[in-house]
Amino acid sequence: MGDEVLLRMTGISKAFPGVQALDDVHLDVEAGTVHALMGENGAGKSTLMKVLAGIYRADSGTIFLGGAEVHVPDSSTALRLGIAMIHQELSPVPAMTVAENMFLGREPVNRFRLVDKRVMVAQSQAVFDKWSIDINPRRVMKTLSVAQMQMVEIAKAISTDARLIIMDEPTSAITEREVEHLHRMIRSLRESGVAIIYITHKMDEVFKIADFVTVFRDGRHVATLPAAELDRQKLITLMVGRELTHLFPKEDVPIGEVVMSVRGLTRRGVISDISFDLRRGEILGLAGLMGAGRTEVLEAIFGVTKVDSGEVVINGKTIHIKSPADAIEAGMGLLTEDRKLTGIMGVLSVRDNMTIANLNRFSPGGILRKRQMDAACKAQRDALAIKTPSLAQLIKNLSGGNQQKVLVSRWLLTLPDVLMIDEPTRGIDVGAKSEIHRLMSGLAKEGKAILMVSSEMPEILGMSDRVLVMAGGRITAEFSRAEVTQEKVLEAATLVAPAA
Amino acid sequence: MTAAAPKASGSVTRDSLANFVRKYLIVFIFLGMCVLLAVFSPNNSFLKPQNMINVVRQISVIGLLALGVMLCIIAMGIDLSLGSVLGFSAVVTASLVQQQGWKEALYPGLSLPAFVAILAGLGVGITLGAVNGGLIAAFKIPPFIATLGMMTMARGFAYIYSNGRPVSTLVPEFLWLGGGDILGIPVPIIIFGIVILLTHLMLNYTRFGRHVYAIGGNETAARVSGVNLGQTKVLIYTFSGLMAGLGGVVLTARVQSATPALGMGYELDAIASAVIGGTSFAGGIGTVWGTVVGALIIGVMNNGLDLLNVSPFYQQVVKGVIIIVAIIIDERKNR
Numbered sequence: 033m034g035d036e037v038l039l040r041m042t043g044i045s046k047a048f049p050g051v052q053a054l055d056d057v058h059l060d061v062e063a064g065t066v067h068a069l070m071g072e073n074g075a076g077k078s079t080l081m082k083v084l085a086g087i088y089r090a091d092s093g094t095i096f097l098g099g100a101e102v103h104v105p106d107s108s109t110a111l112r113l114g115i116a117m118i119h120q121e122l123s124p125v126p127a128m129t130v131a132e133n134m135f136l137g138r139e140p141v142n143r144f145r146l147v148d149k150r151v152m153v154a155q156s157q158a159v160f161d162k163w164s165i166d167i168n169p170r171r172v173m174k175t176l177s178v179a180q181m182q183m184v185e186i187a188k189a190i191s192t193d194a195r196l197i198i199m200d201e202p203t204s205a206i207t208e209r210e211v212e213h214l215h216r217m218i219r220s221l222r223e224s225g226v227a228i229i230y231i232t233h234k235m236d237e238v239f240k241i242a243d244f245v246t247v248f249r250d251g252r253h254v255a256t257l258p259a260a261e262l263d264r265q266k267l268i269t270l271m272v273g274r275e276l277t278h279l280f281p282k283e284d285v286p287i288g289e290v291v292m293s294v295r296g297l298t299r300r301g302v303i304s305d306i307s308f309d310l311r312r313g314e315i316l317g318l319a320g321l322m323g324a325g326r327t328e329v330l331e332a333i334f335g336v337t338k339v340d341s342g343e344v345v346i347n348g349k350t351i352h353i354k355s356p357a358d359a360i361e362a363g364m365g366l367l368t369e370d371r372k373l374t375g376i377m378g379v380l381s382v383r384d385n386m387t388i389a390n391l392n393r394f395s396p397g398g399i400l401r402k403r404q405m406d407a408a409c410k411a412q413r414d415a416l417a418i419k420t421p422s423l424a425q426l427i428k429n430l431s432g433g434n435q436q437k438v439l440v441s442r443w444l445l446t447l448p449d450v451l452m453i454d455e456p457t458r459g460i461d462v463g464a465k466s467e468i469h470r471l472m473s474g475l476a477k478e479g480k481a482i483l484m485v486s487s488e489m490p491e492i493l494g495m496s497d498r499v500l501v502m503a504g505g506r507i508t509a510e511f512s513r514a515e516v517t518q519e520k521v522l523e524a525a526t527l528v529a530p531a532a
Numbered sequence: 533m534t535a536a537a538p539k540a541s542g543s544v545t546r547d548s549l550a551n552f553v554r555k556y557l558i559v560f561i562f563l564g565m566c567v568l569l570a571v572f573s574p575n576n577s578f579l580k581p582q583n584m585i586n587v588v589r590q591i592s593v594i595g596l597l598a599l600g601v602m603l604c605i606i607a608m609g610i611d612l613s614l615g616s617v618l619g620f621s622a623v624v625t626a627s628l629v630q631q632q633g634w635k636e637a638l639y640p641g642l643s644l645p646a647f648v649a650i651l652a653g654l655g656v657g658i659t660l661g662a663v664n665g666g667l668i669a670a671f672k673i674p675p676f677i678a679t680l681g682m683m684t685m686a687r688g689f690a691y692i693y694s695n696g697r698p699v700s701t702l703v704p705e706f707l708w709l710g711g712g713d714i715l716g717i718p719v720p721i722i723i724f725g726i727v728i729l730l731t732h733l734m735l736n737y738t739r740f741g742r743h744v745y746a747i748g749g750n751e752t753a754a755r756v757s758g759v760n761l762g763q764t765k766v767l768i769y770t771f772s773g774l775m776a777g778l779g780g781v782v783l784t785a786r787v788q789s790a791t792p793a794l795g796m797g798y799e800l801d802a803i804a805s806a807v808i809g810g811t812s813f814a815g816g817i818g819t820v821w822g823t824v825v826g827a828l829i830i831g832v833m834n835n836g837l838d839l840l841n842v843s844p845f846y847q848q849v850v851k852g853v854i855i856i857v858a859i860i861i862d863e864r865k866n867r
Contacts, residue, residue: 334756336755355755357758359758360757360758368753373750373752375750377749377754378750379812379814379816379817380746380816384742384746388753388759389757398738398739400736400738402737442757
């Protein structure tokens with residue numbers, strides 16, 4: 033194994049609105065090694081790699097490649113420097129053939145300056161043969177399985193003569209046998225002197241394949257150690273070793289009767305046999321790593337997606353939810369994870385955004401009672417201290433925290449019994465965060481039942497009366513407020529559950 | 533802070549003035565056009581009451597279609613079938629009000645009250661519009677494609693129904709709709725005025741109206757908020773079809789006959805009106821008043837270019853330039 037440092041990143045910082053994603057991070061990667069990056073959601077692994085691959089631009093810091101300082105302003109520069117990234121969300125052109133995808137943007141041409149398909153196919157075949165990948169280069173990309181697409185992306189990276197290949201959770205969507213094949217490929221790449229940076233949540237894989245492990249936490253570099261010196265326990269301690277200084281103010285309120293019971297909720301390939309009870313006054317935290325199926329559980333309960341089996345009982349009544357409209361009718365609200373994509377309607381006013389889910393209340397016979405609506409909106413604005421010049425302001429002009437409060441208002445105005453909140457404080461600043469937390473606590477006190485998905489460990493530990501942990505589409509553990517710890521949650525979240 | 537405060541308040545007034553101008557820019561442009569024409573039209577012909585009434589009369593049909601397509605555009609769709617649906621509605625309406633005994637009538641012996649013919653014309657619009665909406669909602673066909681198909685089909689229906697010939701010699705009671713007046717105001721203008729008012733109320737004071745904006749603002753968010761996307765879309769395109777049907781009735785009464793080619797290309801003027809009036813193709817933005825002013829601008833422009841003796845060939849170029857400039861201004865406004 034080489035000891036020549038191929039890549040050195042030093043002093044890398046990167047801020048997004050409301051969060052310091054990377055804070056003075058450094059990373060050394062030697063040629064001919066496999067270097068695993070680990071950490072919880074939002075620890076900064078993917079952000080750092082996107083800086084390296086020219087997708088994000090760092091606020092500060094320097095990158096050395098093979099001893100020389102390099103600038104990576106965009107991904108084509110990264111490719112030219114020999115840095116290839118295989119994304120978690122693959123980005124092939126589905127309607128093109130495998131060979132065309134392999135040579136996208138660098139198509140070989142014949143003497144008439146026309147694309148030479150024969151050369152493309154032949155060269156693709158040569159790469160596939162060398163790495164014993166069994167895929168016909170003439171096949172159309174979208175007919176391949178996810179694993180096969182992954183192979184094509186890797187082959188593409190190899191064929192660009194990359195010196196450094198970044199793999200972001202390459203095994204999240206492929207089968208055991210395909211993982212074996214992938215690992216064999218990685219080993220032979222390592223033999224040939226290529227450095228691999230391997231982002232993963234799966235600890236077993238790390239011990240199988242990695243030479244070095246770097247752990248990140250909250251945007252900071254925690255430690256870099258040879259994999260041989262680590263075990264599962266040590267790794268978990270490094271990942272969570274955070275002091276819980278700012279605990280969140282979930283007040284102790286009497287927990288009431290069961291409001292919602294979920295029984296055996298299953299959506300094939302996504303979530304499997306999800307059962308739990310939710311009580312009045314309770315905040316139930318749903319923890320797990322990215323892709324564990326938490327958001328999918330909320331969507332299934334709320335009728336956003338269809339389920340294969342299982343039932344939801346609200347206030348003792350089994351209900352059949354076919355659409356979000358039914359769910360709202362039954363007394364549920366869902367504050368979605370991605371505020372911009374599925375939450376706000378940017379070009380509409382604060383008032384419109386607040387009232388869209390509860391128009392029924394204010395429009396007997398379909399005609400809006402504007403004065404009642406305005407009064408209700410104003411009351412919400414004052415109660416939640418939403419900072420907006422007027423209710424007519426476009427919501428896109430508000431800060432993230434205030435947008436989030438408007439969305440909370442949207443659901444409160446439907447007078448729900450059950451409020452499901454997916455990542456309540458993602459992408460909002462610290463002050464607004466604690467306001468949202470106080471708000472949730474107050475709602476629980478009023479007797480609402482809250483189901484909260486969160487990827488932030490302090491939020492899960494601080495806010496939840498009870499914690500369910502998910503992995504691989506299943507619930508793998510349940511902890512009461514008294515017994516829950518970071519270590520226990522992470523342990524349950526990284527269990528390799530059989531695929532749902 | 534204290535030192536900065538007066539300066540800030542000064543810039544606030546300047547900002548709000550700029551906002552005011554930006555918000556009503558389209559109205560200023562319209563008024564500017566009118567002033568220019570008042571000054572430069574030969575013999576002051578632009579300002580003559582008869583000419584003004586003519587302008588509004590001419591835009592009343594385009595204006596109806598513009599209101600229809602505006603709803604579609606707000607909800608991130610489009611309706612290309614308006615002109616063809618208008619044509620089909622026109623020949624159906626006309627065929628039911630031909631004078632009894634007219635030897636070339638489609639139904640020579642027929643004698644129906646005018647309102648039956650009007651309902652038939654509106655029915656054609658409602659039906660074809662509902663089909664558009666159904667295709668878009670049930671089969672998830674892009675609105676551009678669904679209504680493009682309907683554009684061709686409805687035109688075909690119009691030719692089949694009329695055997696490709698003009699449908700003329702209509703009863704006077706029906707023609708009142710196009711040529712009559714109430715207290716000196718032409719009936720088409722009154723109809724347009726009523727539709728403007730009702731559409732405004734519908735968009736701003738009904739649940740359906742807010743759903744239209746919500747779908748354009750963020751379709752996924754609207755769905756999660758319990759908006760029934762399919763139902764709303766069917767209603768949107770049905771409304772658009774109804775406007776085309778009504779346009780067919782009014783236009784037939786105005787030109788006193790219907791040909792199967794009637795309304796060809798009108799959808800483009802309607803789309804242009806909506807867009808000049810600030811309706812955004814990115815969805816969620818558009819007002820009745822803006823669209824009406826957009827239609828007025830198109831009307832005044834056509835009229836003014838005629839009065840100024842600009843060749844029709846050049847008129848097309850000028851119209852195109854104005855549409856594009858309007859969009860550029862709109863883009864900058866939304867940045």
